Amino acid sequence: MASPAAAASSHLHLLLIALLFLPFAAAAAPHRHRVPSRHLASLNASAPPTTFFEVDRPIRPPLGSVGPCSALLLSHSFGETYGRPPVTAAYAPPECLAAARARGASLALAVLEWTADCRGRQFDRIFGVWLSGAEILRSCTAEPRATGIVWSVSRDVTRYAALLAEPGEVAVYLGNLVDKTYTGVYHVNLTLHLYFRPAPPPLTQHADLIVPISRSLPLNDGQWFAVQNATDVQSKSLSIPSNTYRAVLEVFVSFHSSDEFWYTNPPNEYIEANNLSSVPGNGAFREVIVKVDDHVVGAVWPFTVIYTGGVNPLLWRPITGIGSFNLPTYDIDITPFLGKLLDGKEHDFGFAVTNALDVWYIDANLHLWLDHKSKKTVGSLIGYDAPALALNLDSGFSGLDGKFVTGASRHVSATGSVKSSYGEVTTTFYQRFSYVNSNVYTNNGTVQVVNQTIDAKSGVFVKDTSAVLLSEEVHKVFPLYVYTGTSDQVGDEYSLISLVKLGINEKSVLGGKLGFSYRSLRNAQSARGTMKVKKNLVVSGLGKTHQVYKYVGTDGCYFRDVSSKNYTIISDNSGDSCSKGSPSSGVKFSSNKNQPARKRLLKL
Template structure:
């Protein structure tokens, strides 16, 4: 065996996808049953033929107490790669300016199946990128909630709908994925006001974008995912050429998602190291608690407002997304793009120009050290600063975007010994500051994102495979005006898991055991949420809510 990753790709269901964006009904029931800090019944000695439905410690989407209307968007049973196609019509009875719009996906599957990647498009706009849990033989149900209020523009008109969760059903993989998607609209009435949403939500025509000529703010969002069962699904484990490992790329594991406008670099971002529900060669880690973002893939966002003066000339402009580090011609990444546009209603045409473009020298060093324990040390990073002005109806406004990326990781593995090991410890940081300066004091929006991964998989002579893994999704944000902080938030979503099973034997002989936990903490001016969920052998053993003040917007 060359590496444990080879075992991952060859022996287990590990393709494609996978974060629970909201607590499932099962999770809420568990919280109500066990209470803060209470424990469930004694867990079984090992995994059986059924386990708890997937749960997450993340907060549900907060909603106003106003009149609501529900619209079914799609209902499909996915057996293959045929997309569901249907139609959407706006709700009746809740107006057309809503205070909140919530998407809910409910699914069920039984038997045996891989994890699968999926999407939901309304009017060509990607409103959800998701993946699926792996089922028990007796079957599971799960749900995902997402705040989609920012897509209100397309939801005010009838639209075509496309949904796909690509699947394969045969004699071995029997799970048919049954899902239903609904939208719930909350009317703006009483003291609630319509949400401040983009005026337009656009998609690319191929790689071309045409914006309204009075655009005063332009934000692109990219649902970037490495998936499909190949090496880019585990891009963070790839090594440079010359190292004896399954997945090799010329520049090692450094990845960076870039967006260009007319060939000029306009934005950079660190991709989130998503682990799908078959990841790290051990699906027993994820049967109940998925890894962060696995069921609700967050898009990378780029503020393109410094380029708005160029985009506002009424002509189409080329917008390209690429992933640095992927060999030319190699597939494995999906990068659909939505563009959110705010318009200046006091002007028919907003002129302006890009005034500053400082593209720092990218850094990427990935060094291989041979030995009885192979090792790859990687350090990478990049900085980009862009600035532009717009002549709006309220005067000249200057927008500056400064973004800095950094990545460090150590990858260690052995090959051919009594016990084989594959381990990675990595950190990704993405710091961003967007400053808007016009009439009145300047406003700055700061975001500091940190992603962490610390895991080890070992395979002994007895074919017992053990994976110990910790994942972190952390972010701090703040809005400042004239140097005074107006609002702030701190997110810390931490997953920890430890699971062992016997490899290369039928399911009923794996004798799998495993524990997992998630603590999701979100504090800020809007409130707090602090919840911990723990499991053992597929049973929820603890569900503790420390604070749960309602968070507007379901942050």
């Protein structure tokens, strides 16, 4: 057992870390790193603003498309906005959208662009953008500096074509506080860019109707649901049109406050034994469970997004953490369950989080494809398998030192058929997850090392009585390594040392009567830095980050290798050429024979 003095020192360290990284959503007066005025005053206020960015593949218009036609949706300065209603603006489809349809053209690409600037001192803030109640962007702000920052986020929103074609309302919630200490005001423009094909596509590939599964205005918060603990279930009841033949849930997820760093949380017995009541617990495993009525239709094992103020804020300047500016969404195909949903009644769509602490923000969009040649489709659930979560913990500790290894796995699969004017089509959707997390405390609890891997596989198989129309499989691996430790501790002053490695490795293959497509992404970050802390204030520090992004697919390639140190880019190489032998340089697509099957696939 550690001595009482050592235990008190380690307890203070863990408490300071908790205070340093406590997210804004937890309290009206947030406590994280606080840069003292004397440090900010030493900066050259006349220097140009710094451009922050998240490394991602550029969104390029399809060949042969025309545009952009651009429309400013909203312009606002977010100052004292915490706990107040979202900022809203009426949405009218841009005139060019109707004009394109009138001349026989169709939407090829829609891009939502968020541009912002800020100057002063401020925390990172989570924010969301909704169109007619459906979320279309979840993001995190950059943390400003005295000389100012600028950044932009672009998201492909083509899949929301049905929403973009109808009048509605844009809502943006960005909860911010401004006072004498935290002076940063976020000045924002939200713009929609549209590109068009000269001629309509053979058949519509995007949903005919998008139903939001979110909270309705008026609210003094975002339209997301807030899941606050492990027993909290947030849900919404709705019915779907009787002529639906395909349904896909798109889920938005972000984690904050006591669960912002859920993957570093120790078990409750460790917290209780060491009297660490201010340290978040419930262990290091989380999953989002998605239910329709009493059926678990799928799960989300989320990518570990680290926001721009996370672990050590100096790591993410100007290269932000993977997914921090454009948080990923997660698709769950619920077409097999249409046999349950096509009864004309309302059904509950619910969300829960295993082992959750306060707070998780979750909502979803239900994408529906409608059979315009029929008033009613008929479905049936053929097979369903969703065993309980398998979760195990190997725990051992003495005082504040210990090792905790958590493992988990889950499987969900469902098969169902739908009869429509396109014939009888059978759809199978599956998910398979595995997870391992090693959480080690050493040096009397002042050093923590987390090593975690999430492995997620999913697939959709669609067939009719004569052919396989679609076969799509996706494999994602999320590796994570986090080291935090203190050194040079004298009284209330110490140095915090951080090392973070995180990444996304993803492969997907799609085949069927339409042809073949393939994509592979390897996106890896490595960041390290130090912060000098005195009386819970960050008085100095440095950070450096290296990221390698490599995308290869049948739709092209993109590569970027970029490094930064203390707000400055020190190397940056990128390109979009494909190496010899990559899929996009030699793939031959199938011919357009067998048109009936091809049309069914396009509609599906």
